[in-house]
Amino acid sequence: MIYSLCLILIGIGLYGILTKRNIVKIIIGFVIMEAGVHLLLILIGYRMQGEAPILQPGMKLSEFITRAVDPLPQALTLTSIVIGLGVLALMIAIAIRLYERYKTFDITEMRRLKG
Amino acid sequence: MNHLIPLFIAVPLGAAFFIPLVSRHVKWVPDVFGNLTMFSLAAMSFYTIGQSEVYHLGAWQTPIGIDLRLDGLSSLLLIAINVIGLAATLYSVAYMRIFTSKLRYYSLFLIMVTGMNGVVLTADLFNLYIFMEMAAIASYALVGFGCEHEELEASFKYLVLGSLATLFVLIGVALLYGMTGSLNMAQVATSMQSAAQAAQGTMAKPYIFALGLFICGFALKSALVPFHAWLPDAYQSAPAPISAMLSGVLTKTIGVYVLARLLFNVFGISQQLLLILQILGALSMVVGVLLAIGQWDMKRLFAYHSISQIGYVVLALGLGTPLGIIGGLYHLVNHSVFKSLLFLNAGAVEYSTGTRDLKRLGGLNQALPITGKTSLVASMSIAGIPPFNGFWSKLIIIIACVQAGYYWLAAWAVFVSLVTLASFLKVQKYAFLDAAKMALAKIQHTPFFMGLSMVVLAILCVVTSLAVLSGFDAPVLIAPAADVLIKGLITL
Amino acid sequence: MTGMSLIVKTVCRWLKGFILLFGVYIVLYGHLTPGGGFSGGVIIACAFILIFLAEGKLVETKIFSKNVAGELDSVGILIFWAAALTGLFCGGVYFKNFITTAAESHFKLFSSGIIPICNIGIGLKVGASLFVVFVILAAVKIVVPKKSDNINDHEEDEK
């Protein structure tokens, strides 16, 4: 059930990217889709009654091993968040420049390229 | 361990980080550093011939750390990437004078090369995603480097579709990790195979879904036909050396190569997958070439031909026979040589005359002898005229089609080849042969470095055609690369 | 841009030190507590962005100009790159963690080999680069440029 909800979130983001005309809305669609993907990764790494994979002084290793959640998807998510931020920065830069040129955020009015 | 392997990533990265730091104060740094780095990379790439090895980064054993894998296929791609990259940087020394901010150009260029080298070398699915994104982001910025209306629009389109593709790939990677618990390609392949054996040969649905996402994502990246919308705009708008890199190696590396690697070596090839590849290839071949015929902008015309030629490669790989795979890989290499040469020619024409419109050009053979002659070589190569490399690879692909019993595919390939010839006769006639439409005095001479890189690529067009003499039995380059795909699943 | 009201400026003057300190703590203790180079770097960038928003452009660019930030960006990532390459020369393998850690030094600040060094590099890099991003994306007002001479503050090199 929970995975399906996550997939619906991804689907909503995809819908925003593919159908919206406003550049800012497309960017918002990307943020939503990325949120869905990151949530999916973290959900895959979860185990029931799990706790954070951070060892503190005085913790019993044997108990930690049975309860800690998977650290690998978390590392992947962190990496992916940073990459997403980079892509968004570039996207916003291009959006600002396009606004400067065309005085609008509407992509259907940007029609220099044909074919 | 062979320490050359991580240096393919470390060297260009170091140069890319170093250039912006220094060149605010010293103006000659970007040109010299960029070219030196690419030259050393090109030289290094020839040392990888015939080697195959798995490099454990950080000395961690396979599932714990990240592996780099060098084999015949990676070696072939490495040589293509770095040699074409060297030609493009040589060309940029003169060509990029018309733009500002050379330091950022070279830095982004080197990061793009790093990304491609990483994609080719890595044996880890998530690492593959990162390097793909690295190459792709650098290319988005480089496509929009001119900051005019067209450049920005093309760059945005490319950015949106490309990021969508990488998100698809990331979902696929997440699903594969959830199912198999590993990110290493060999481990994923092994556990998928054992799961399929346990279920009497049927693949579980998550694998199929991941496979579908991968095919969509990498078809978007390699601009196969239902997914080709971004390509003509991006190639038309980018600076000429970047168009050459994009068309010559980027779409092949982060599109076709990864697709072939995943389908043949990780998922294991099957009849249905081969059929999908054949359909994508055949469609791309014919749609690309038909759209190309009506174009009057030189770069846009070449861009549509790129779609068509990548169609040849994918079709040949989709035959699944050893001869087909050899033909496909041979055509991949040949195409990266002659198509980058064509884009560099278009850039030289634009640099000298200020336009790429075929209707306004004419008689350039007298004004620009080097560009005229090299573009003749490249046009003959792409159209498949006998002494040049394009002829041999297309011939092998057609023979492979016939051998595998797909007669109509062979006829299809011949037809597309004829249309390509017609289209390039048009380019030669309007741009180089017809009467001059513009005053000779207005035409600038081609700078030395641009001429040099075009001549080098033209010579490569002839040299690569000599590979056919070896009959592909010699264990150099193409035969070992094809072996990697023919052998199927990779193991630890 | 002269900045916001006096109340905002005063509060920011008090807050900025704590935010910066928190960011540095997150970077340095990334291998022991939640956080690390990236999140700490973003917090450091946020501290500067706060000053920027409150005090206005003129004050900010005097303290920490975009050129300096750009150079720190390169320096930070070069630290990380150099740590990786040193592994090749000292440990024999690229990205080898060449500083060994004794078991008794676990949970101390100077433990776990090259991880704190990498964290510092990443923190520096992320802090500087996100500040640059903010400056170029958000602080530059492009209110339909007429002669486009009011926005030349995001081009600093290449005469």
Add this chain to the structure above:
Amino acid sequence: MTLEYIVAALIILMIMGAVTALETDNLLSSIIALGAVGFLLAIAFLFLGAPDIAFTQIVVEILLLIILIRVTIHRDLKTTTAHRAMFGWTFAIVLIAFLTWFGLTVFEEFPAFGTAVMDRVADSASVTYIKEGLAKSGAGNLVTAVLLDFRAFDTLGEATVLFCAILGALAILRQKAHKHSKEKDQEADAA
């Protein structure tokens, strides 16, 4: 079991926020709705045992919101809610419907929520990370250990991607891209 319901409720709230963000006319409102999605995501991460990611998510969300608000605040706030051309629109709907339908069936065969990789695959890397991560890398925070020691190569790539994106943004936003306009070049040649 209760945790599953909490996370499900959070995701439903996120879906509502996402729909609001995409369908509101006012750009400022939609960006604020987007902020709600991001912070809910951070809360979900906290529940799922990922404080590192929650932390990063909050910080990134703040930065993103500041930038997005500053970018859009003086520009056309009223937007058209109209869709793109009919073909693209129907294609998108068909694609999303297919993906969602197929995706929903996929998760029937997927390992159930809460069975982590360590419990299913005995020789997976995660088992080693949890058992020997501290001894091998010396870092108590295993996420950092994975990020900067076991898979540090990924992190170098990630830092490079950020570096490259910022360099790209600087290149895109530079004031003058061409040294000379083309007409000037030709005049200079003629002279």
